[in-house]
Amino acid sequence: MARVVTGYRPTGRLHLGHLLGNIESMLDLQQQHDCCFFIADWHALTTHYEHPDEIAQNTRDLVLDWIAAGIDPFRTMIYKQSDVPEVAELALCLSMLTPLGWLERNPTYKEQLRELSGRELATHGFLGYPILQCADIAIVKGDLVPVGEDQIPHLELTREILRRFNRLYGEVFPSPQAILTEARRISGPDGRRMAKSYGNVIWLDDAPDRIAEVVASAVTDPAKVRKGDRGDPEICTVYHWWKSFFPDEAPRVAAGCRSGALGCVEDKTDFASRLGDRLAAFRERRAELGSKPGMA
Numbered sequence: 001m002a003r004v005v006t007g008y009r010p011t012g013r014l015h016l017g018h019l020l021g022n023i024e025s026m027l028d029l030q031q032q033h034d035c036c037f038f039i040a041d042w043h044a045l046t047t048h049y050e051h052p053d054e055i056a057q058n059t060r061d062l063v064l065d066w067i068a069a070g071i072d073p074f075r076t077m078i079y080k081q082s083d084v085p086e087v088a089e090l091a092l093c094l095s096m097l098t099p100l101g102w103l104e105r106n107p108t109y110k111e112q113l114r115e116l117s118g119r120e121l122a123t124h125g126f127l128g129y130p131i132l133q134c135a136d137i138a139i140v141k142g143d144l145v146p147v148g149e150d151q152i153p154h155l156e157l158t159r160e161i162l163r164r165f166n167r168l169y170g171e172v173f174p175s176p177q178a179i180l181t182e183a184r185r186i187s188g189p190d191g192r193r194m195a196k197s198y199g200n201v202i203w204l205d206d207a208p209d210r211i212a213e214v215v216a217s218a219v220t221d222p223a224k225v226r227k228g229d230r231g232d233p234e235i236c237t238v239y240h241w242w243k244s245f246f247p248d249e250a251p252r253v254a255a256g257c258r259s260g261a262l263g264c265v266e267d268k269t270d271f272a273s274r275l276g277d278r279l280a281a282f283r284e285r286r287a288e289l290g291s292k293p294g295m296a
Contacts, residue, residue, distance in 0.1 A: 005142035227263030
């Protein structure tokens with residue numbers, strides 16, 4: 001059975017944007033493969049080294065969210081990166097044979113430096129991020145790595161480093177292959193990408209009243225002021241949520257919006273109620289796990 005390895009940086013609780021794509025992909029993978037899912041707390045330090053105090057709580061939240069969502073710790077290996085000191089040792093060894101030019105040509109390195117230009121990230125750790133990532137994969141002899149299109153250069157660099165290692169010292173590590181995953185963009189209520197940094201998220205463990213509050217604030221067609229007005233569902237955030245989470249209901253919602261038969265308040269109330277019901281099992285399981293000492 002092929003071994004799948006993937007890591008997630010502990011940046012906080014999971015929100016609605018993580019449910020489609022990330023979590024669903026993990027649930028599928030654990031049914032088909034030998035999976036290693038790890039909390040990448042050392043990776044978190046490459047960009048959040050000023051706030052290490054947040055990482056411990058974020059790690060606990062992430063593990064509880066994973067298990068509540070259905071990741072099975074009896075089927076899947078779940079571990080914290082820093083609990084395996086051999087990862088750091090291997091990363092150091094791999095850094096000795098990795099040319100500096102390989103790291104500098106990595107396209108995501110310069111892109112992230114530009115995107116996060118307000119922070120001091122021109123550090124050895126940030127530049128060497130791909131080497132640590134390579135060690136994460138190699139330490140468990142991973143065969144398959146779930147990645148999006150934008151992460152392909154990172155994985156190819158891992159393959160280059162391991163090919164060089166194997167050429168110098170013998171065939172030790174397999175050459176990992178990519179499992180391409182679809183990036184599912186979920187909008188926040190303000191129409192921007194749902195993200196913690198924007199403060200526009202619906203957390204997976206949110207209570208129904210908070211879900212209703214966030215959904216009520218969602219951007220809709222500004223031309224549709226009241227029930228009876230004809231609207232364009234394609235520019236309505238709530239309609240796109242319907243398509244993502246309840247696709248069978250989307251045609252009904254679109255038709256009601258265009259004809260004016262469905263008002264925005266009614267639509268938002270209906271969606272919030274259905275979403276609250278869908279997340280109820282997660283919410284209850286998360287609360288149950290969180291109350292047990294030593295669960296994470």
